[in-house]
Amino acid sequence: MREFGAPVREGKAPGMSITPEALEPEFTLTTAATRLDFLSRRDSGASALNVVHDDDADHWNAMKGTDTSLDTYEALELLALGEVIARKAHDAQLIGTRAALRGGATWDQIAEALGVTPAAAYDAFNESVARQLDDEAAAAARELAGSRPR
Secondary structure, eight states: OEEOOOOSBTTBOTTOOOOHHHHGGGOOHHHHHHHHHHHHHHOOOOOSSOEEOOSOTTSGGGGTTOOOOOOHHHHHHHHHHHHHHHHHHHHHHHHHHHHHHHTTOOHHHHHHHHTSOHHHHHHHHHHHHHHHSOHHHHHHHHHHHOSOOO
16 A cells, blocks of 8 residues: 655645635535535545555456545545535525415424524524525515514
């Protein structure tokens, strides 16, 4: 076995910029979750260092049963993808809440689906409305939401 070389600067390889802002436009929620799942399953966490095995590389069985770990780039990508997914899922709450309200759901039902209180669900909805919608769409969403539950 031989070890990969360490990055030039600790914690950052040359030319590498893995941030949620860099990845977010490149991934849909589905593709981000798929990539995160792939990276998560690939990392066994069994070794402190990323290593290359000198087995017969031409045969797929060479990897069978071999512990793998992510390199620095992949580990940073895994972290950033987690944040991308959280942001996209949070943004999707606005879509889901508006659809639920149009369908006649109460704030109690919406809150139960989100695992929060009705007042917290209402407040989160209004924060998302202010952040994501233009003035006209925001006014319509606020009208749809009605008054704040107690």
